[in-house]
Amino acid sequence: MTLNCIAVDDEPLALGLVCAFIEKTPFLHLTGRYASAVEALHGLSQQQADIIFLDIQMPDLTGIELARVLDSNSGQRPPRIIFTTAFNHFALEGYKVDALDYLLKPFNYEEFLRAATKAKAYYDLVQRANPVQVPAVVAEPEDDYLFLKVEYQLVRVAFDDILYIEGLKDYVKVHLQHDPKPLLSLTSLKSLEEKLPTRRFMRVHRSFIVALEKIDAITRNSIQIGQITIPVSDQYKDTFTQFLSRWT
Template sequence: MNKIKCIVVDDEPLAISLLESYVQKIPFLELVFSTENPIEALDYIQKNESDLVFLDIQMPELTGINFMKILGDKLKYILTTAYSEYALEGYEHNIVDYLLKPISFERFYKSALKAQERFVINQNKENAYFFVKSSGQQHRINFEDILYVESIKDYVNIRTSEQEYIVLDTLKSMELQLPENSFVRIHKSFILNLYQIKNLGSKKVTLLSEQEIPIGESYRMNLLAKIK
């Protein structure tokens, strides 16, 4: 994966200097622009390629929340602020993490890792496959070969047309990594490949392989919407 192109926006020069130094210490991050003026940042983003914004919430010209409302999902955000009461509001938007000032490098690094994971997941969605670790080895799995994914306590079972892979992961994490246009959660314990459906009943799905998967009542409407 290429480096994540970062922008720092904060109305405090010392905060900018600190964040710049942190970004430069992390190999997979690349600082491309920093400014005390959020309007300048908006202008830069419209004209240049960038991926991630370290964004102060409380700024005089334009608040971080309004900044995100203007750009929407164009970029990902890590919010920075000295005021913890903004955390809940911030998480209503499309952000990776929330950093409370003063920010230690350890906390910053953890946040950067979250961003890296998010970008890797998005990159996987653009490919036709992903890699999973099972039985001590990395296995490449084509999305189209997956029949379903089943949750088994702290593991998931990725069942393909040929075999199954037991992976230390959560169903929620799998849901994020699989393409939204071809996979759907149909039960608290199952994610299904839509292209593997043969018959759809009121309480279960029959796959082309003749396997039957239960449908959770709370997931049924979403499944029907996906099929349509």
């Protein structure tokens, strides 16, 4: 699989180095080079890219701002981003915009190749998980698993292994049956809820989704899964009451 790439950097030497590294790598194809994020945004409106090697500190529009603009474009899947910067304090911001990797200048080809290989592994995984493009709206997923973004990798999580999912402010905790340590992912509970089959999972609270098969006991206001008691909020009481009616 060959990945189409663009490079964006306002420093000519840095831009030239990244482009040379891309052209040196067999599974990468350079489709554009831009001296500013504004130019890159215009270029991306004309052609799609899989990977953007993106500087952060640039005039007019920073790399972080460009990443947010691309992520907000719901019309198409945004390209994945590998940041290239001389400032390590942007690492957290890079994580928040779901960057695939973070190269700290000056970096050599070995470091570049490591990040590029991670990008290839990501797209190989996506291609295996979704060999055929399907419509945005489907009746019900046939898969028995989902891929969850954990740190800088996609982790395959079987539906059978999920006990319940807890929503935090900017993260979710996925509590598993066979691992005492929950998986932490930078996503919203609503986004995750849309990926789960409704016949197996139910939202019972603003902060909780439960696996129906893992419920050990129920009352009119709570659910017991193992030693954990999960409240049922008024907002989801009607759905929960319908579920209860099957057993009463």
